[in-house]
Amino acid sequence: MFMMFAMTSDSVGEIIKEVKVAFSVTNAQASLMHSLPMLGIALSGLFLGFLADKLGRKPTIIIGLALFGLACYSFLIANDFVLIVSLMSLSGVAVGIFKTGALALIGDISTSTKQHTATMNGAEAFFGVGAIIGPLIVAYLIHQGVAWQWLYVIAGGVCTLLIIGALLVKYPAYTRDTASGEKEVSIAQSLSLVKNPYALGFSVGAFLYVAAESAIYVWMPSYLVCDATTLKATYDCYTEGFSQTLAIYSVTAFFILRAAGRFVGIWMMSHFNWALVLMVFTGAIVLCFGLGLWGGKQLALFLFPLTGTFMSVIYPTFNSKGISCFPKHQHGSVAGVILFFTAAGAAAGPFIMGLVSDANGGDAKYGFMVATGFAAVLFVGLVYNYIKNPTKERLAEIEASEYAN
Numbered sequence: 001m002f003m004m005f006a007m008t009s010d011s012v013g014e015i016i017k018e019v020k021v022a023f024s025v026t027n028a029q030a031s032l033m034h035s036l037p038m039l040g041i042a043l044s045g046l047f048l049g050f051l052a053d054k055l056g057r058k059p060t061i062i063i064g065l066a067l068f069g070l071a072c073y074s075f076l077i078a079n080d081f082v083l084i085v086s087l088m089s090l091s092g093v094a095v096g097i098f099k100t101g102a103l104a105l106i107g108d109i110s111t112s113t114k115q116h117t118a119t120m121n122g123a124e125a126f127f128g129v130g131a132i133i134g135p136l137i138v139a140y141l142i143h144q145g146v147a148w149q150w151l152y153v154i155a156g157g158v159c160t161l162l163i164i165g166a167l168l169v170k171y172p173a174y175t176r177d178t179a180s181g182e183k184e185v186s187i188a189q190s191l192s193l194v195k196n197p198y199a200l201g202f203s204v205g206a207f208l209y210v211a212a213e214s215a216i217y218v219w220m221p222s223y224l225v226c227d228a229t230t231l232k233a234t235y236d237c238y239t240e241g242f243s244q245t246l247a248i249y250s251v252t253a254f255f256i257l258r259a260a261g262r263f264v265g266i267w268m269m270s271h272f273n274w275a276l277v278l279m280v281f282t283g284a285i286v287l288c289f290g291l292g293l294w295g296g297k298q299l300a301l302f303l304f305p306l307t308g309t310f311m312s313v314i315y316p317t318f319n320s321k322g323i324s325c326f327p328k329h330q331h332g333s334v335a336g337v338i339l340f341f342t343a344a345g346a347a348a349g350p351f352i353m354g355l356v357s358d359a360n361g362g363d364a365k366y367g368f369m370v371a372t373g374f375a376a377v378l379f380v381g382l383v384y385n386y387i388k389n390p391t392k393e394r395l396a397e398i399e400a401s402e403y404a405n
Helices: 002-009 012-023 032-048 057-077 081-109 113-143 150-168 187-195 197-223 242-248 250-271 274-295 297-311 314-324 328-359 365-388 392-402
Strands: none
Touching (some): 002 150, 012 032, 032 081, 032 187, 081 314, 187 197, 187 328, 197 314, 250 297, 297 314, 314 392
């Protein structure tokens, strides 16, 4: 599921280049192709995340997959900008449903908070694999003269197989303990979690991280274009050989490093202090962004894709630790809250960057300055998290009560 979702969502940077040419839209308008689906995920996670706790993990996942498949197959008739954006938005709502179910399921199959973090890194690693596959499929389709919309049709086929698998696989038993108040699962109960300091803290962290990360796969292709006045990407200004190849496949390089880092993260988060790792890695991201802007495109060509290594474990760990601060019967609801802020960051970040870039002659460099600001604020927060360790007692309490057996 994570891989399928990434195939479509993380291909948007490549798709935007084609859509800008086909429909003559501005950077801000084109960014809606990313921002509106993320908004759909955000609202779905916040208002429908409780379904995983109320209906159970399996029904929620199947409902979300069915809606996502419907949106994907509809791309067969999508040849208008408004319809394309609408279908992308619908797919976002679907993702918010099945992803909260999947995130809650990870909690069900984990036996400790550490294993929860490791498993989350594993799931997000497959997201990283999908992020590699998606842009390659788009590039191949365009090279063969086939419309990029077929990427969604392919994703719809994968979705159909996942629905069949979900119907056949036996899920862990999920029952609600009425004595603990689980019976009251509702939208209101889910919304009340926004005020919880643990849910809010990790959610804000997820917002800042994704806002910075999305700059890479949404706007890096535009930033690395040598001639900012043309809509078609040209990389002739880079030295022929490795540099020129890296310029063409920079997003793929970023996704490869991010996916590899998440597979390593399965081991890393079981052996190292998660707060220290996140603080150091976020500092490295700020450094890469800052030096990439200061040194120009020739240096950014290497430093921007390199951030994939440092970004790899940040989001899965935020998600895992945030969810682990709550009992299992609330995992769906809190996953929805974190997903809301995640998608809000993914929606707001690129859109703000697009507006700032348009206001400065369309140069994506100015958008990356905004992304660097998001990363810097996140770094400050993670320094505080490492020094004060505000979740230590809460995680120990949940470990004792939820994973004792």
